[in-house]
Structure formats: C-alpha cells, structure tokens
Amino acid sequence: MEGLPVPATAFGPLHLYALRVHRLANTGHGHEALAAADAYLALARLCGDRRTIPFLVQGKMYANLYMGRLHEGAELAQELLRMHRAAGSALGEAKTLCDLAHFDVLRARYIDAMRGLARAAVLLDAPHPGRDRRISALCSFAEAATAAEMYEIASDTYEQLSEATSGFELVHATTLLNWGVRLDHIGRHDEGATRLRRSAAITRRHVDQYPDDTGAAAMLALALAKLGDVVPAEKLAREAIMPLRTAESFAYARMAHLALGIALRSQGGLPEARREFVAARELCAYGARPDEKSIIRFELALTALEQDDGQANRDMFDAVEGQTRELWRVRLQRLAMLRQARQQEEAESARARAEREVLRDPLTKLGNRRRFDLLLNRIDSGRLAAPLVLLLVDVDHFKAVNDAYSHTVGDRALREVAKILRAHCRADDIPVRYAGDEFTVFLRGDLEVGREVAERIRAAVAKADIIPGVRLTVSVGLAALTPDMTGESLFRAADDRLYAAKFSGRNTIAF
Incomplete structure (x- = not known):
C-alpha cells in the first residue's frame, strides 16, 4: 500500500473513510452508509488496517439503528463488543454495551438492556486515560438511558x-x-x-x-x-x-x-x-x-x-391518563432494575478484583505461581487449548546481579523485565512470574508466532538499559501445545528448551 493518499493519524490510515460512513449514517443516508461501509471494510481488511475496522462496523451499526433495523444493528453491536474485548479496550466495551442496550430497549428487552448499562457504568467509573473516548461512551450511555425514558440518569x-x-x-x-x-x-x-x-x-x-x-x-x-x-x-x-x-x-x-x-x-x-x-x-x-x-x-x-366533556371523551381521557400513569410506573421499574443490576455488577467487579489480587505477583504485577498452576489445570481440562505456546523466560546470571548490586536493584530489574513482557503480550496472552527470576508467557498462536515474540522479548531486554553499566539478558525456551500434552508435559518441554538455550551460551532462544 505504498503511496496511499491518506494523512497519518492516531487511528488507522483509512479512518477518514470511517468518518464518511458515520456522516452518512447521521444525516439519514443509511443505505449509502451501509454500502460505503462494506466497501471500506473490504479495503481495510485487504491492507491490514485493524484500527479502522471497528469504526466501520460501528458506522454500520448506527446506520441500522437510524433505519430501524434493530436485529441487524444488534448483531453488529455484538460483533463490535467481541472486537473491543479481544483488544482489551474497556472504554470501547463500555460504549458498545450502551449501544447494544439502546437496541435492547427499542426491542423491549429491558432486562438485557439494564444489565448492559450496569456493566458499562462500572467500566466508566474506573479511571481511563482516553478523555475523548470516555466522553463518547458517556454520550452512548445517556442516549440509551433516554431511550429507556430514564430521564434522571440521562x-x-x-x-x-x-x-x-x-x-x-x-x-x-x-x-x-x-x-x-x-x-x-x-x-x-x-x-x-x-x-x-x-x-x-x-x-x-x-x-x-x-x-x-x-x-x-x-x-x-x-x-x-x-x-x-x-x-x-x-x-x-x-x-x-x-x-x-x-x-x-x-x-x-x-x-x-x-x-x-x-x-x-x-x-x-x-x-x-x-x-x-x-x-x-x-x-x-x-x-x-x-x-x-x-x-x-x-x-x-x-x-x-x-x-366535549361528554361521557365518551371523559372515558377516553381517563383511559389515556391511566395508561400514562402505568407507563410511568413501568419506567420507575426500569430504574429499579438498573440500580439492582448495578449493585450486582459492582459486587461481581469487586470479587473479580479480589481474585485478580490473589493471582497477582505483588512485585511485578504479573500473574503469580498460583495463576500459573490454574492455567496448567485449564490445559488439562481442555479449557485452554491449541494454538498455544508456552514461553519460559529466565534472566541470565541473576544471582550475580543480586549479589553485586543488592536485592533492591534486582527487584527493579525484575519489574523492568516484567514491563517488557507485558509490552509484547496481546490481550489474550498471559504473562506470569513463575518463581524468582523465571517468567512464563502463555501465548495464543503457533510455534512460529511464539518464536517471533520470544526473539522480540530477548532483543528488547538485551537492548534496554535496565541496570546502568550492566548488560542484562534473558534466555527463552518455548514449546507448542499438542493434542497429547498435559499442562505438566508442556511445561517440561519448554523447560528442556530453556535448558538448551542456557547451555548454548545464554541470551538466546530455543524451540
């Protein structure tokens, strides 16, 4: 795609096309928006512009919303929700939950709508760096609340x-x-x-x-x-x-x-x-x-x-007034449903945070040995399946670093190595501090992907100025999960490769 005539932005190179889709949708040109979105999606996938794809799907979703095509729009919202969750985008997830709740309100699926809004509210309460994206998510939250006639919330x-x-x-x-x-x-x-x-x-x-x-x-x-x-x-x-x-x-x-x-x-x-x-x-x-x-x-x-205040008109007005009061009562029920769902989400979020802390290494903030054991158990139960590669990362000559520079410096070095591991992990990858100066990464992908990631980690550590005057390096062993493997056998295979990397001179990878 050399010479593609688009400006560089913080978004994908085809982001301006996504903006056009949104403009068409917002100005009542729904069919044009859908046609443009489909064409641009094909182009974005062809050139690998992953950042623009969610915005194009979102534009299609809004076009369907404004055209009253609720089933099609809700399906696109579900697709978009999966994208944001896979990318680890909490604000993207919150906004899409609100948009999906909007569809659910219009389809009279109020229980689902209130659950979605409650989940979005909990996500939005957490601190986030993206101010504009948070504003966008809040806007969707207010629009969904308005559609549900929850004026107080809106x-x-x-x-x-x-x-x-x-x-x-x-x-x-x-x-x-x-x-x-x-x-x-x-x-x-x-x-x-x-x-x-x-x-x-x-x-x-x-x-x-x-x-x-x-x-x-x-x-x-x-x-x-x-x-x-x-x-x-x-x-x-x-x-x-x-x-x-x-x-x-x-x-x-x-x-x-x-x-x-x-x-x-x-x-x-x-x-x-x-x-x-x-x-x-x-x-x-x-x-x-x-x-x-x-x-x-x-x-x-x-x-x-x-x-004419005759009996017929009086009866009609009484019926309309009664219906108005009943609709108001139902509206109040939705508010109560949202409060209850919010309480449940907050309790679930607190429980999940507590569980994460139990499974988190306090020094590096990665998963700890308990998390590692649970992941091996998931492999044994079939809940964590191929394609999966296990990386074992060991800091070379780390005992000498502790002896020469103190454990305080050693701890700082381990935190820096952990940052490098996190930087090279995607949303579905799980880095863990296994023990001492040993780390593992449960990597989604095949052995070739694992080899590329392992080499990037090794090169990044070797290049980083973690301890002034000291060239810190790591050795990495990796093994791919095969159908006949248990969690323990996968670990032994990766450990054998780590031993081979150490034996061949360290600062290398073996697979």
Whole structure:
C-alpha cells in the first residue's frame, strides 16, 4: 500500500473513510452508509488496517439503528463488543454495551438492556486515560438511558458531559423538556415546571446566540407553552414549523406542532389545536420515541375532553391518563432494575478484583505461581487449548546481579523485565512470574508466532538499559501445545528448551 493518499493519524490510515460512513449514517443516508461501509471494510481488511475496522462496523451499526433495523444493528453491536474485548479496550466495551442496550430497549428487552448499562457504568467509573473516548461512551450511555425514558440518569450524564466539553446543552435541554412534560401529565405539576424552566433557560441562551436555529426555537416554544407563556410560544412555533418540515427535521417539527397546539388550546382555539396535535402524531412515522407518542396522545385526549366533556371523551381521557400513569410506573421499574443490576455488577467487579489480587505477583504485577498452576489445570481440562505456546523466560546470571548490586536493584530489574513482557503480550496472552527470576508467557498462536515474540522479548531486554553499566539478558525456551500434552508435559518441554538455550551460551532462544 505504498503511496496511499491518506494523512497519518492516531487511528488507522483509512479512518477518514470511517468518518464518511458515520456522516452518512447521521444525516439519514443509511443505505449509502451501509454500502460505503462494506466497501471500506473490504479495503481495510485487504491492507491490514485493524484500527479502522471497528469504526466501520460501528458506522454500520448506527446506520441500522437510524433505519430501524434493530436485529441487524444488534448483531453488529455484538460483533463490535467481541472486537473491543479481544483488544482489551474497556472504554470501547463500555460504549458498545450502551449501544447494544439502546437496541435492547427499542426491542423491549429491558432486562438485557439494564444489565448492559450496569456493566458499562462500572467500566466508566474506573479511571481511563482516553478523555475523548470516555466522553463518547458517556454520550452512548445517556442516549440509551433516554431511550429507556430514564430521564434522571440521562440528565445526570449530560451534566457530566457539559462539564467536560461544550455541545451537550441542547440535548440535555431536550431530556429536561420531555421529563417535565411527562411529570406534568401524571399530576406532578411543580416538579414538571422545575424541569421545564431549566430546559427553557438552557434553550433561550442558545436561541439568543443562534436565532436561526429553528430546532432550538421549537424546543423553547414547547417549554414556554407548557409553562403558560403562550404568546411567545405561539410566535416561535409558527415561525419554526415550515422550515423544520421542509428540512425534514421531524423530531423538532413534532415539538413545534405540539407547542402551537398547546398555545392555541390555552387561548380557546380547540379545533385548531387538535389539527396541530394530529400533525405531530402523523410525524411520529419518522422515528419518534415511545415517550413522544405518549405525550402527543395525552395532549390529544385532553383537547378532545375540552372540546366535549361528554361521557365518551371523559372515558377516553381517563383511559389515556391511566395508561400514562402505568407507563410511568413501568419506567420507575426500569430504574429499579438498573440500580439492582448495578449493585450486582459492582459486587461481581469487586470479587473479580479480589481474585485478580490473589493471582497477582505483588512485585511485578504479573500473574503469580498460583495463576500459573490454574492455567496448567485449564490445559488439562481442555479449557485452554491449541494454538498455544508456552514461553519460559529466565534472566541470565541473576544471582550475580543480586549479589553485586543488592536485592533492591534486582527487584527493579525484575519489574523492568516484567514491563517488557507485558509490552509484547496481546490481550489474550498471559504473562506470569513463575518463581524468582523465571517468567512464563502463555501465548495464543503457533510455534512460529511464539518464536517471533520470544526473539522480540530477548532483543528488547538485551537492548534496554535496565541496570546502568550492566548488560542484562534473558534466555527463552518455548514449546507448542499438542493434542497429547498435559499442562505438566508442556511445561517440561519448554523447560528442556530453556535448558538448551542456557547451555548454548545464554541470551538466546530455543524451540
């Protein structure tokens, strides 16, 4: 691929193609996004651009989400989750768990969704170096919470995002707006008004700064209409409706129709108000969330009751109001499910951390002898199978180093060797401090892969300035697991090769 006309980035060389897929998906060009993603994936695999492949799969996933192809999107989310776990990317795993939870919410698989969000929350609570990737994961967390109508969770997350970076104020205002309207519909008017005022304050600042943003104007109009400030609400809504419909910005157009309907109803224009609510309901065909449909249904039923308070309309309104309260109760159940799942994940995470500490060497932070024995047992039980290569790494003349420079210097040398081992291990490889100055690596791959890794480790140690004035080296023996081997026989085979490396003069590998 010499001469490939792409800039160097921190991502893969084809990353700009992935960005194009995401832009197409985000702007409603789903079919084009899918076609482009498939073409670019073939190119990325051909040139070995492993870093761009997950971003392309993610773009396909979002295209399916926005097109309502939930089964296909969820399958891509599962594929992406496997990629991030294999790469050891905790933030990538957290973001994809949130995206998968979003699909599960839309498919009414709430137990799975809450488990995924709980796992993601625990991962996001841990410290991570990637600020931008954490922001991206939090954004997916907030979007999934919003889809599940867990406004409390979404609002708290958007506040975190707003503290970290600009650009999330309007989406936070939208969450507060829907939250406030839903609270008003179940009779909690003061609490609803508090959220509506916060939403209006955020949106008004944006409208003052960007007066041509008709989407923000529609949001402000709806908040003002629900707060009773109907004259400016009507003006804002009337001016926003046609530009929003022309631009096919249907989510904001629904808000504008709702705002105008509420304003007209408050001024006695009941038939005109009903027309606006019907228009909003018709636009629900273009990607409306369940809570939007519930809001429109409630406003229509209330308008019908005000037009004619006969028994039929009263019964219809009572039914809609009862359904609204039941949906709110179910929403609260989801919040309780998430809290319970979060507690279970935290307990499991704490248990896993405790187990890791028991299996960790305190000096080098690698696995310890107990971890080594457990891995041999996994080989014997068939849970750790070929392709697998065992590397035995021994520091040459280490006793002389301890005698000449002290155990403190020797410990520092062992920590540095351990760092080199970790640097040459992939997510599925397991480095272990076997005993003293002896290390092992359980390496996923065949003997050729093991030989290459062993040689890189040997060369890296020989090149490193671990102890000033002293050339520290290692000898490495390696053996591949075969069907007839037990864990013990694999270890003996690698140990025999280590002895051969030592016997041939050290600072070498044998296989």
